[in-house]
Amino acid sequence: MAETKIRFGILGCANIARKISRVILLSPNSTISAIGSRSLDKATAFALENNFPESAKVYGSYDAVLDDPDVDAVYVPLPTSLHLQWAVLAAQKKKHILLEKPVALNAGELDTILEACETSGVQFMDATMWMHHPRTAKMKEILSDQQKFGQIKSVHSTFSYIGDENFQKNNIRVNPNLDSLGALGDAGWYSIRAILWAHDYELPNTVTALQDTEFNESGVILSCGASLNWTNDKKIVTFYCSFLSNLSMDIIATGTKGTLRVHDFVVPFNARVGPYFAVSDSKWIGLGCEPEPSEFRIPTVLPQEVLMVEEFARLVGGICFGKAKPEKKWSMISRKTQAIIDAVVASIKKGYEPVEVVY
């Protein structure tokens, strides 16, 4: 039903906004009704280049987007240091918010954003795309299966990619005034989320950063890792995130009965199919071991980015056109992800001491 399409406003012309704009237009229940940039020329060019509908309005400010009654929801790909100001204002203007990660510079800022959303009754979701791939639900079924996987005993997750020379000099992700969390807030957001996801969002009690964090000249994290610990459940859980090594997007999870592996959990190499490897009850047989892990390939007609926007728009539609309340799951898992990021930062600052996770 065309009349129930959620009308997005886009704040800013960041690179990632190109991708998500295409995705909003691909999603069956959303469209773009406005874009705002500090430069009207930039916004005009962006709308043209990205095939915005003719009806879309182009503004020379973010405020104008938030004041537009034809905007139901905003997608916010601004630098992280601007999230507090603009996400709070968007919520106050009753706009539902799809917020790029890292959602805030720290949990205190995020709490302010989430309180504003709560007060205004708007939906909040962070743009963690892989959560919405059907593969993710299939892998979760395995992790939850007491017969096939059992109890979690170890998880290692990685997300790294190479930022080239231009990236290392100019990208907002390595600029201390725009995104001081660097690789931890960007790549680490996903690795940490993977661990929380595997644990049904049960927070660890302590986090210990691993020695040898790498920083750029401005003190922004380019590479780091940490170990996470649960007081009542011993296991070995670690992650690695970096802008300094070739693409890796791995999860290895071992349970008392099974093993799960995925090589591209963040962005499937092939947008139409998400593979993973799983096996249960491995045994030593002769000179080898059996059974061999099976590869499963989960197809998706719509890429995970479209599924994310579709799910967000569905929730927003339920609020705008129905009687639904905002789905709190998404703010809860953002908040927990941020709590771990804060603990990693604190552990690095304390010389790699264990730090309690505050939530």
Add this chain to the structure above:
Amino acid sequence: MAETKIRFGILGCANIARKISRVILLSPNSTISAIGSRSLDKATAFALENNFPESAKVYGSYDAVLDDPDVDAVYVPLPTSLHLQWAVLAAQKKKHILLEKPVALNAGELDTILEACETSGVQFMDATMWMHHPRTAKMKEILSDQQKFGQIKSVHSTFSYIGDENFQKNNIRVNPNLDSLGALGDAGWYSIRAILWAHDYELPNTVTALQDTEFNESGVILSCGASLNWTNDKKIVTFYCSFLSNLSMDIIATGTKGTLRVHDFVVPFNARVGPYFAVSDSKWIGLGCEPEPSEFRIPTVLPQEVLMVEEFARLVGGICFGKAKPEKKWSMISRKTQAIIDAVVASIKKGYEPVEVVY
């Protein structure tokens, strides 16, 4: 040439000795000429069950094997706590030594063993089978390729398997009097070796155990992990080893230009072919990334265990029948592996503080 076959003596009837006995008989340049056990009946049954050659002698003591002039080399699968005594005596009796891992309870003991080997001019090798699979050399080529892999930025290795109820009660690997290093000495030996191997055996400067080591009632390690650090080369390097989770035998290594993954580095699921995944220069393209990692499958006519025995026997043959000196590489890498094990134990004892690696 039948006359140049290396004649093995086997010390003890451990389970692993069944596998390696078969392997010695399969290897083209070795045979079994004797077995000794504290029980002559056990040794007799073992020789029969494992199709020893009729010429093989059966003894009711380890000493008798070491005194037999028809024994060139011994395979020592005794519990770790007995290695010092019997490996030193074997070396003194001029027997070349293929020693099961963990090779010693600590580096001090291993030094005594290696000194005895040095004095007697006998070959020493630990029984780390995967080192001898042709896949291992292929993977090393990738890691050493400055264009395909670049500089190492992270490595995570795992080796875990489930010890069932009988194992947890009765196996020598969890008995504090026989093998007090538990999962660290057994499974961890391989995970640590993988990291050293990836680094061309350049030792880390410090090791920090990860919190939440699991012990059995007798204080033997059942599960643990650690982070390794090199002073002049920042990277994130971790391993996990356990008797408490389903089989995992993974290496994920990321470099500045490539990524290498293997799911079964310790024992290939299929004894005839070793697969791994490698990719270089990954790029974000559209909603996915390219190129997809390629799976390589390295066949081997002889299983890795046979290749290990063959290589050991080749070295021994060079010494016995030629003018070769013992190949020191194998004692060096055993010694370095043991040095890291010692540092992990020390770090656990010091409450997970970083510990300098002594070599």
